[in-house]
Amino acid sequence: MNINFEYKDVSASKRLEALATEKLEKLEAKYDFIVNADVYFKKENTTSDETGSITEIRINVPGTTLFAQANNGKFESSLAKAASEVATQLRKKKDKMQTY
Numbered sequence: 001m002n003i004n005f006e007y008k009d010v011s012a013s014k015r016l017e018a019l020a021t022e023k024l025e026k027l028e029a030k031y032d033f034i035v036n037a038d039v040y041f042k043k044e045n046t047t048s049d050e051t052g053s054i055t056e057i058r059i060n061v062p063g064t065t066l067f068a069q070a071n072n073g074k075f076e077s078s079l080a081k082a083a084s085e086v087a088t089q090l091r092k093k094k095d096k097m098q099t100y
Helices: 014-030 075-098
Strands: 002-008 036-043 053-061 064-072
Touching: 002 014, 014 036, 014 053, 014 075, 053 075, 064 075
Parallel strands: 002 036
Antiparallel strands: 036 053, 053 064
């Protein structure tokens, strides 16, 4: 699987890329129909310490694109939440594929 990383108002981080790659490779092991993935890390100016680090994951599968976004105080927690959301979408997509 090909994973593209993009950063907006954030410096590139090998640690974040490794963490995201690990999570997405686990998903690819369960769902072999994943074509590729895009991961976006954005920083937003907020007054709250609990928001501002946005992670978006876009996964391309045959027939559609799955998308999840999470906003949290740290990129690690927003990445975990977005990965969890996209895993739920992948599970639903796989269930629909098996009924036909």
